[in-house]
């Protein structure tokens with residue numbers, strides 16, 4: 001049982017669930033171009049079992065059935081992403097009409113079910129031809145991204161409830177260019193500094209492009225991890241502050257303050273692209289809302305290595321199947337801190353929250369009491385933030401379906417709905433049924 005119902009929330013508070021294109025659609029279908037995730041996954045050692053998004057959940061052919069499930073659970077909104085490579089297989093130039101038609105049908109299918117379409121324009125599947133040109137390291141990507149924005153939103157922008165350009169800039173910049181864990185798998189500080197700046201430049205250009213199309217309710221989606229110092233020492237405090245700086249503050253600071261945190265620039269500044277200081281007028285394009293994706297915290301300890309001279313250590317709290325500690329207080333901390341330091345009265349959304357588990361289908365059902373507990377504890381923090389006056393307008397659960405968890409392949413099941421990856425059968429889990437009871441309007 002969930003410990004809340006929608007009656008515990010303001011009437012206009014939105015409950016939604018989230019997905020992304022490459023993780024569910026099936027990129028082999030409908031004329032989509034090759035992405036850097038296809039090539040990254042085809043390279044030994046990058047992805048568990050070399051799995052990729054070629055078929056994924058086959059949402060491309062089953063989206064009507066999937067949206068029936070979203071509507072039947074009582075959700076108000078559905079957060080999805082459009083694939084750049086499906087819309088523009090070469091990244092630039094001629095659009096793929098099949099791809100545009102797909103997103104057009106998908107939009108109408110949501111509206112027919114009374115669901116608010118909440119789009120993200122980039123959830124990581126960069127067209128491979130653009131990766132060949134340097135991808136996020138190349139400043140020109142901001143213009144390419146604006147052109148793609150114009151093409152896809154020129155087709156479906158009239159029917160979107162909300163749009164954010166880029167999902168989780170930290171993942172695009174740091175995870176993919178410094179840690180090398182996501183495509184393009186680089187481990188290079190100059191590439192990182194360039195990507196972290198260009199991703200915000202592209203964000204700003206896309207917002208300007210959509211304003212030019214007359215669109216409203218445009219925002220940004222930022223992922224955050226609470227940073228806890230490993231001990232009370234000044235060195236551990238500084239290490240956690242730096243982690244907090246490049247993970248949580250860097251992108252918010254760029255977008256809402258027109259500056260990057262000093263503690264981060266001590267390491268990144270020598271590697272930044274020329275003229276970066278002149279780009280904030282674009283990066284700061286005004287937004288209508290801010291989204292926070294939250295899952296966990298990290299415990300950070302200092303070390304004698306090269307900058308950033310720290311590492312993560314294991315923590316004592318119960319963990320999800322991602323080995324992520326369950327720390328609901330971090331969500332409350334971020335909601336209150338973001339409003340206090342960056343966004344003020346601007347509406348906030350929790351645009352992702354959820355957990356992975358090794359859920360098993362047995363006798364036609366999937367019991368996931370761990371997910372019900374996780375949702376209960378995090379929604380309690382949402383309620384606490386609301387009670388404190390944080391202008392929070394909605395909460396989206398990651399994810400509707402078990403799906404492709406990037407470098408970890410298909411084992412890490414985040415869905416409210418179980419997917420059998422052989423038959424592609426969908427089975428709602430017990431958390432889905434609990435949500436249906438909590439969200440159905442009475």
Ligand code: IFM
Nearest residue numbers: 020023168293352398405
């Ligand atoms: O699956 C991802 C998603 O693509 C982005 N946010 C975090 C999720 C869980 O790792």
